[in-house]
Amino acid sequence: MTPATIFIAFLAYTALLFYITWLTARKANSDSFFIGNKASPWYVVAYGMIGASLSGVTFMSVPGWVGATGFTYFMVLVGYLFGYTVIATVLMPMYYRLNLTSIYSYLEQRFGFWSYKTGAFFFILSRTIGASFRMFLVVNVLQIFVFDAWNVPFGLTVSIFITLIILYTFKGGIKTIIWTDTLQTTFMLIAVGISIYLISKDLHFTFGGLISNVVNSDYSRMMDYDWHSKRFFVKQILSGMFISIAMTGLDQEMMQKNLSCRNIREAQKNMFSFSTVLIFVNLMFLFLGAVLYLYASKHSLTLPERSDDLFPLVAIRYLGPVAGLVFIIGLISAAYPSADGALTSLTTSFSIDFLGLNKRKDMDENKKQRIRYFVHISFALLLLLVIIIFRAINDRAVIEKLFTVAGYTYGPLLGLFAFGLFTRFAVKDRFVPFVAISSPIICYFLSEYSAVLLNGYSMGFELLLINGAITFLGLWIFRKGK
Numbered sequence: 001m002t003p004a005t006i007f008i009a010f011l012a013y014t015a016l017l018f019y020i021t022w023l024t025a026r027k028a029n030s031d032s033f034f035i036g037n038k039a040s041p042w043y044v045v046a047y048g049m050i051g052a053s054l055s056g057v058t059f060m061s062v063p064g065w066v067g068a069t070g071f072t073y074f075m076v077l078v079g080y081l082f083g084y085t086v087i088a089t090v091l092m093p094m095y096y097r098l099n100l101t102s103i104y105s106y107l108e109q110r111f112g113f114w115s116y117k118t119g120a121f122f123f124i125l126s127r128t129i130g131a132s133f134r135m136f137l138v139v140n141v142l143q144i145f146v147f148d149a150w151n152v153p154f155g156l157t158v159s160i161f162i163t164l165i166i167l168y169t170f171k172g173g174i175k176t177i178i179w180t181d182t183l184q185t186t187f188m189l190i191a192v193g194i195s196i197y198l199i200s201k202d203l204h205f206t207f208g209g210l211i212s213n214v215v216n217s218d219y220s221r222m223m224d225y226d227w228h229s230k231r232f233f234v235k236q237i238l239s240g241m242f243i244s245i246a247m248t249g250l251d252q253e254m255m256q257k258n259l260s261c262r263n264i265r266e267a268q269k270n271m272f273s274f275s276t277v278l279i280f281v282n283l284m285f286l287f288l289g290a291v292l293y294l295y296a297s298k299h300s301l302t303l304p305e306r307s308d309d310l311f312p313l314v315a316i317r318y319l320g321p322v323a324g325l326v327f328i329i330g331l332i333s334a335a336y337p338s339a340d341g342a343l344t345s346l347t348t349s350f351s352i353d354f355l356g357l358n359k360r361k362d363m364d365e366n367k368k369q370r371i372r373y374f375v376h377i378s379f380a381l382l383l384l385l386v387i388i389i390f391r392a393i394n395d396r397a398v399i400e401k402l403f404t405v406a407g408y409t410y411g412p413l414l415g416l417f418a419f420g421l422f423t424r425f426a427v428k429d430r431f432v433p434f435v436a437i438s439s440p441i442i443c444y445f446l447s448e449y450s451a452v453l454l455n456g457y458s459m460g461f462e463l464l465l466i467n468g469a470i471t472f473l474g475l476w477i478f479r480k481g482k
Contacts, residue, residue, distance in 0.1 A: 003149040005321070006328050010142070013187070013332055014164055017180050021168040024176045038259075040178045042266035045257050046274040048181025050281055051188055051333065052254065052341050053274075059188070059334040060137070062282065064307030066289030070221035072231045073286060077279050079240020084275035086241070087249035088268045090421065095255065096264040102352040103255050110420040112429030118436045119416055120353035123252055124346060126409040128379075131342030132386035135161065138331055139387065141312065145328070154391050161339075162384045169340045170376060174256050174348075177340050181257075184333040191330025192284050195315060198323045199291050203298060210291065219290035228456050235462050242465045244275075246410035250417055253345035339383075346379045347372060408440035411467020415439065419472050425479040435474030443467045 065073060095103055104123065108116030139154075139161050147157045169176060200210045214220055224231040248254045261267040292310050295318075296303060304313055315327035351357045355375070357368050416436070419427070443463050450459040459466075 003146040005325065006142075006146050009325055009329055010146075010332060013329060016183065017168055017336065020180050020183060021176050024179050038262055040175070040257070040260040040262075042261050042270040043273065044182055045178055045261060046270040046277070048178055048185055049254065049257055049270070049274045050278055051181050051185030052257070053248075053278060054188065054281070054285075054334055058285065059331055060308045060311050062285040063289030063292055063311050064309070066219050066286055067293050067303070067307055067310070069224075069231055070219050071286050071290075072222060072224050072233070072236065074222050074283065075231075075233045075236035076240035076243070077282050079237040079242075080244040081275055081279065082237070083241040083244030084248070084271055086245055088271040091245075091249045091417075092255075092258060092267050092271065093264055094421075095259060096267065100259065101358055102349055103250070103252055103259075104349065104353055107416060107420065111416070111427050111432065114429045115416060115427065115432040116353065118433045119413055120349050122409040122412055122436060124349055126407065127251075127253065127342050127346055128382060128386060130407070131339060131346075132383050132390065135339050135383065136387045136390045138334070140391070141328075141331060145316070155388055158384055158387050158391075162380050165336070165339045165343055166377065166380045169344050170373065174260050174344055177344055178257060178260060180336070180340065184336050187333035188330050189281065189284070191326045191333065192288055194326045195311075195319075195323060195330075196284075196288055196291055198319050198326075199295050199314070202319065203295060213294060214287060214290040217290060217294065219293060230459070238465060239462045242414065242462075242468065246414045246464055246468070247407075250410065250413040251345075252349050253341045256345055256348060257341075343376065343379055343383065347376045350375050350379070408443055408463070408467055411443060411464055412436035412439050412471045414464065414468030415471025415475065418468060419475045423476075423479075425476075426481060427475050428478040428480055431478040432475070435471055435478065439467050439470040439474065442470055 062073065094106070098106060098109065100106060102120065104116060104119040107119045135158075139158050142161075143152075143154050143157050147154075168180065196210070200207060203210070205213065223233040224236075226232060227234075258267045258270060261270055288311075292314055295301075295314060296310065299318070301314075301318070304310055312327060312331075314323075316324040351372055355371065357363070357371060360368065363371075412435070416432070419425075443466060446453070446466065447459055447463055
């Protein structure tokens with residue numbers, strides 16, 4: 001594949017996004033940007049959220065995991081179903097009942113000023129680092145396969161990508177994203193399907209034969225019964241449940257799309273439909289991973305040092321230009337939802353949680369809109385800066401550790417919301433930031449030294465649950481009257 005071919009595909013895809021933006025952003029206002037005028041069709045939200053849940057990291061990482069872990073990730077997906085049920089039946093009814101735009105404003109009503117700001121800050125911190133990391137992976141692929149050939153600096157490549165995202169989310173916000181996510185989900189699923197087809201054709205398997213080979217291979221193992229292991233199936237299910245609660249139900253980006261539905265019934269339909277389809281979509285990625293390893297085994301390929309690199313290696317270097325083009329489009333389709341949703345939710349959280357634009361009766365719509373534009377551009381520049389810093393670090397292991405640490409910030413949110421929902425106590429509000437900061441630090445050291453401290457027991461995804469429990473305990477210590 002030539003760099004020009006990849007670049008033309010990128011431009012064509014982007015042009016299609018801008019056409020959808022033009023259709024959806026006309027007559028948009030602040031309500032359109034923040035909550036889509038509460039008029040989003042639930043089935044469109046559900047379908048688009050699949051793409052938003054699967055980032056460029058997922059697109060490359062989940063197939064790569066299969067080589068070492070088989071289909072054990074499927075147990076996490078089973079846990080997701082329980083978590084999404086909690087979101088649909090406990091959290092979302094509360095958000096709708098309180099008529100929230102930012103979900104963290106619940107913390108102000110329940111605990112007070114410092115709890116509210118702490119929750120919003122942790123979301124902004126986590127989303128900034130997480131979204132930057134996801135964008136860095138995709139932009140880095142474009143840089144290597146396109147822009148390096150034309151001697152374009154990495155900073156300029158990132159700037160182009162960020163500018164495109166600003167332009168198509170600038171006015172319509174969540175109203176636009178609801179519809180662009182559907183396009184991106186479609187292209188991502190098509191990319192996975194075509195990739196599986198091309199590999200099966202190369203291996204001379206019918207689709208039934210391909211399924212049979214995957215099922216009979218070691219890659220199809222779904223359960224790990226060793227309780228010491230990070231992938232012990234009970235830990236996987238519990239972890240999946242709390243990951244989905246924290247990273248969907250307590251995440252402004254994901255909940256903002258649900259809150260754009262017409263009412264709670266439609267939002268719940270969206271959540272149950274989305275969660276069911278997401279299981280099958282992730283199973284497709286696992287199946288693709290097994291197929292990639294079967295292909296590598298048949299052709300005696302040297303596996304890349306990093307499992308994430310297997311999919312791009314096979315698609316771009318071995319399967320021909322069609323497969324390479326499909327991979328690039330699928331990767332871009334996975335990247336855009338991570339970037340546009342993050343930028344819109346960061347703008348929403350800061351505008352509502354820190355600037356209080358929804359409460360400013362002294363401002364007219366035009367002034368609020370100017371402030372929102374300024375916040376939107378400022379966060380875009382912040383994402384640009386963080387991505388360039390990641391490139392300067394130039395150590396994937398260090399960057400992934402930063403990404404993991406950012407994920408710890410969902411633990412305090414889990415503890416805060418759980419304490420608010422399941423106890424009747426108030427808290428000493430000024431101590432909440434201290435509790436929320438201490439919990440991820442404790443969890444980081446538990447993660448690093450769990451095997452030594454706990455007689456060989458390795459902590460995996462369940463750290464999120466422990467993180468939330470530590471926050472809950474801290475709030476209990478600093479509780480006050482009911």
